[in-house]
Structures are given as C-alpha cells and as structure tokens.
Amino acid sequence: MNVFSQLKQSAIDYRQVEGLTHAFYRYPARFSPEFARSAIQLFSKPGDLVIDPFMGGGTTILEAFVSGRRAYGCDINSLAVFIAKVKTTPLSNGAIDNVTAWAKMVADCMSFRAPTSDLELILNDVRAKNLSIPSARALKKAVAIALNLLDDLATSPERDFARCVILKTSQWAFDNRKQSTPLSEFRERIVGNAHEMAQELKEYSRLYRREKLRLRDRTLVQCDAADIHKCGAFVGDKAAMVVTSPPYPGIHMLYHRWQVDGRRESPAPYWITDSLDGHGASYYTFTGRNRDDFGEYFDKVVKTMASVRKCLKNGGHVVQMVAFADPERHLKQYLRSMNEAGYEEVKETYHRIRRVVPNRKWHANFKGKTAAAREVVLVHRAV
Template sequence: MHPVLERKMSDSDWGLLADAVHSNDMVAGYTHDFYKYPARFSPVFANRVIRFFTEPGDLVVDPFMGGATTLVEARVIGRRCIGADINKLSTFLARAKAAIIVRKDLDAVLEWALNLRDRLNLRHPPIRAEDWIKEGYQRNISCRSTWPTRKTLELVLANLHELKNTSQKRFARCALLKTAQWALDCTKVIPSAKVFREKLIENVVKMSKGATEFSRAAKASDKLYDARGGFRIRCLNRSAIGLENEPIFNKTPAPKLILTSPPYPGVHVLYHRWQVKGRKETPAPFWIANSIDGNGEAFYTFGHRKRKTNKQYYEVLLQAYKSLAKIADKNTIMVQMVGFSNPASQLPAYLETMDKAGFKEDKFLSISNMPDGRLWRIVPNRKWYATHKGSIGSSKEVVLFHTLDR
C-alpha cells in the first residue's frame, strides 16, 4: 500500500467509507438538492473521503465537478477546493450551491416570488425570449401540455431584473431550474401552471433553508484555517485537459486529494438535456441558467456513446489524467467513483489509461466486496418514469484509489 494511504486510515474509517459507498440515502442536506445532477456523488461518500484523506486548509480538486457535491462538502468542513467542468450548467450550479448567501437576499427572493404570483397568470400577454428561441433553447417545450410551463418560465425570467444583486438573481434562477426540472424532466404528467407556481414558492422556501444551513456551516468552518491571500472555493468552466495551465495552480501547493467521477464509458447519461416526458430532449436548462450550451452529448461524455469501440473515450481520458498528473505530487491521493456498462472489458482499459497517465492503483482488501479486491456497487437501471431524475443506465460503479507512480 502507498505510505500516504497507509498512514491515513484506521479500520473503522475504512468501514465507514464502505458504508458510504453503499448508502442509498437520498441526496439531501445543505444545497445538495438544488438540482438533480445526473450521476452525482452521495454527499456522505464525498464527506467521508474528504475527512479521511485531508486536513483543514488542504486543497481538494474535482476536475469533473458536475453538481458540485465535492465543493459543497469540502467547503463546510474547511477544505479549500477547486472544481472544474466543461458544462456551463455545472459551473452555474457550483456557483449557486457553494457560495455563502445572506438571509436578506434569501428573504428578498421569497418576497419577489410571492409578489410575482399574480403576474404569472397565463392570460397575460406573453413575453417571448426571442434570442433564446432563435438559438433553439426552447426546443420541445411548446406542445399542448408543456407550453403553460414554458410561458410561466418566460414570465418569471422577464421579471428577474427586479432583483437587486447577482446572489439574488442566481438563487432565483436556481429555484426556477429546480422547479422546471421537476415539471419537465422525465415526468409522465406535466403539471398545470398553477401547480408549477405553487411548487416554485415551495422550492424557494426549501432551498432557503438549505442555503442558510450551508452558509452557517461554511462560515463556522472559516475559523479552521486562514485563507488570507488565498481562496476557499474556485469553480472553473473548462476542460480537465490542460488544467495545469490555470494560473491558480502556480499559486497553491499540490492538492492533497483529487476526488472525482469522470463521464462513464458506455453508460448513457445526459448531463446537458432534460427529457420531456422521458423522451424528447430539450436544452431549456441552459436558457434558465443564462448559460450557453451549443454542444452535443459527445462533448460532455468523452465521445460518442454509440461508436462500436470506446477508443475516443480512452484518448480523452488519457489527456485529462495526464493533466491531473501535472497538478498532483507524490502526496496526492486520487479517489474516483467510476461506472461501467461492461466492467470486464472497460475496467482493464480504464486502468491501463490511468497507468499511461502516470497513476498507480492501490487496493484495500479490508473493504473489497469482490474477488478483484475492489469495492463495487451496483446501480439499478432507473427508468425515465422513476422518481430519481437524472437517471442513468444500469451500471456497476467501482471506487478506485490511485497515487502518482513516481
């Protein structure tokens, strides 16, 4: 075993980590339920990995941050964290979920949403989002059952200027995003405009509680280390490839932990679209988040899923992990949760790529639950009508531990 890993973990720590991997608890607490990001970590897993492998003030990096689970958990226990993702929706969410927001701003958004209710009547003239429509961001949300939701979204967004600052606007967009995902993504029956309006208020109230809880914990954890002249959280909208060129990595010691979950080979996941009624795809989340998409599924998943081989997947993976090797040092531990549709062929190719990038695997027999000495979990196939939005195809997920091979 690598000496860094040997030093850090007691038997009971390993037990707790294994429990967290199998945890089926709903993703909840703090700002975690602001959005159902596909294939997101369990916060319990992220929290335990960060606690076990780092100390307050240490740097944690998540180069595929997705819904920002790592950033939120790192922030509340006083670790610095840099997250990156190629998806602008992810950066939007990370900025909304991992930032401290004051009570006054949360109250202002609730008051605004309550006052807005009467102005959202569908008999009011429409305020069309022409620029977004031209670019196709309202695709598949204007049929008989979906247009009331679309029109309500347009009316709410047209009144966003009444909010006073970026924090309030971002929080309001996030509440709208959560409500619209609930209404449109993989639902069998699209709710009426009235039900949508009530849900929006309910979400603002719920999210305010989560944001308050997060902000309190984050502020309390500020005392754990001195961040003067440095930073606590950074969100980068960029590819993991070339990450070493970000100036921030010249100004900070190497990360103690890289905790991440890259796109899964051969597993169908839509990070950038909602599936209206479980079928037709819409890029509407980008419109609501005021972010640009403009890319197909392959952009977010290391290549085309439907190709016969995963060659492109491993090429992109290699480039990305070569970059991670450049920001790491001999004390950096990399913990990954990776899913495979066909582990027998995909895992060896995955590990070979890690090896080529300069990482060596460590296995822990004390927590393994398979003859290969690793810790696995089975992810059931969650159909489009299941209550777990952001569903992913059936896969087996494994926890991998690596350190630099030098």
C-alpha cells in the same frame, strides 16, 4: 468504524441526496455527499487543496469547502459551473428572504392570460425549443414570466439563486414526466421550492460564517479537464487529493438535456440559467460519434487524468466512482489508462468497492447488455 469502512458504507448508501444545498439540482449521476465527505476525511486535512476535475453538480466542492479544505472544481459543462457556484455562494438572511418574497410575487403573476408582448425575446430563445409542444406550452410561458422578472432582484447572487429556484422547479415539471404538470401545481411548487431552498441556503450560510470560510478558497472553472493544469496556479500549491467521477464508458448519460414529454431532448436548463450550450452529448461524455469505439473514451481518460496528475502532489490520492456497463471489458482498460496517466492503484489496504446502481435512468450502449450499471470505487496514488 474505521474511515475506510465509512467510505465503503457511504459508497453503498442509496438514500436520497440531501443536506446543506446538495438538493438544489438533480445533476445526473451525482454521488452522495457522505461518499465525498469520507473520501476527503480519509485522504486530506484542513487547509489542503482538493480537486474535482469533473465536478458536475459540485458535491465534492461543497463537501471539501465546508470541511475546511480549499476546493478546485472544473467541468466542461457551463451548467455544472452555475450550479456549483449557487450551491457554495452564501447570502445574508435578508437577501434570501428577498428571493422567497420574489418567488411568491412571480407565482402570482403566472397566468395563461398574462400579455406576451414583453416576453417575446425570452420565448423565442433557441434554448427554449421543444418546450412549445402542447403539453409544455403553458409552463414555458410561466418560466418566461419568472425569467423576465429577475431584474426585480437587486443583486446578481440573488438573481442566480432565483434562477436556481426556477431551474429546480422546471426540472421537476418538465424532465422525464409522464404527464404534463398543471400550471397551478407549478405555481405552488415554485413557492415551496423557494422556501425549502431558502432554509438550506440559510443553514449553509450560517456554517460559512461560523467556520470563517472564504470564497477565495473555492475556485470553479469551466474547462476541459485535459487542460486543468493550465487553468490554475498549481505549481507551488499542488492538491492533496482528487475526489471525482468521470463520464462513464458505454453509458449514455444526458448531462446537458432534459427529456420533455418523455423523449424530446430540450436545452431548457441553459435557457433558464442563461448559460452557454451548443454541444452534442458526445462532448460531455468523452465519446466520439461511433459509440462502439472506446478508443476515444480511453484516450480521453489518459489525457484528462495526466493533466490532473500535474496538479497533484506526489503520493496524492485519487478516489473515484466509475460506472461500467461492461465491467469485464472496461475495468481493465480503465486501470491501464490510469497507469498511463501516472497513477498506481492502492490495493494493499483498500479493496475495490462495488455497487449496483438502482433506479437510475441510464442506458448501456451495447445491445443485449443490462441497462443497470455497476459502479466501482477506485483508489489510486500519484506516482
């Protein structure tokens, strides 16, 4: 199979995201590791710099890094930076085992009867709001107990990994659940997740050591992609390529909230990872308050991609997966914005790859349009 067929095959691959540390968090609208991997192999070589300006859960960053590229990831969402950091930070087997033992100890401490006096500060954190509804209250206390015990771990990477174990378990327990999760299941799950994630992190850490990777070859920054050219030292060291997926026009996506009890939006992921929240959905989606006005969306595409252009070599490729609720209207506009930002579409060899996204929880903003989204893989070249 040639590499482009491979890219196509991986783009239409509907299997669950897994392998290495990819399953540490279900980041909304993440793409498959296979897709990122084949794009990276197709348009870059070992040692090259690969950028993802909208890195989300860090799929591109992890894949670029383990295939010997230098990786530069940026996202406006502090949660994305936290997740990408934990997924790419190797730990010793001893440190990983400390976290699995800690999770077992924490699960044993989770009880309705545990005193709340030393949990007050954590429980009253504003980022834990909406977890006080009756169906979530017991689990809120269980999470607070776990957060309170983080100090039992000696190093900051161990604590971050432990936070990620709590995060994954809590996402499973709270986000989009039709029924509330019993405490006994939560306790079992946190221990199970810790074991599973430990195996995955050990595998990644072995690969890291075997391939002699260096953490300084992966950079993660929280910034607006419209400023990415100011964030790194790209002047003498431009990127060979970009693999990314930006926010999507007309598709409402909750990058920064969980839906507790089916509908209440909760900033709990920021509470658990102790990261900064404080912005509304439009901040993370290029969209202004008036969601029917796409002018603001496309202005933002031009601004961010023009900034990315300054970090990219002439002729460098941009491979992106974009979903459109209304492709007829928005694909053309999207392509115009890319031209304005300094790119031309590579059409001679590569046809656009399209796929319909199944089972994704996202909503088109238009009345009367389908809620299923169609994703398109676009390949551009910096001119």
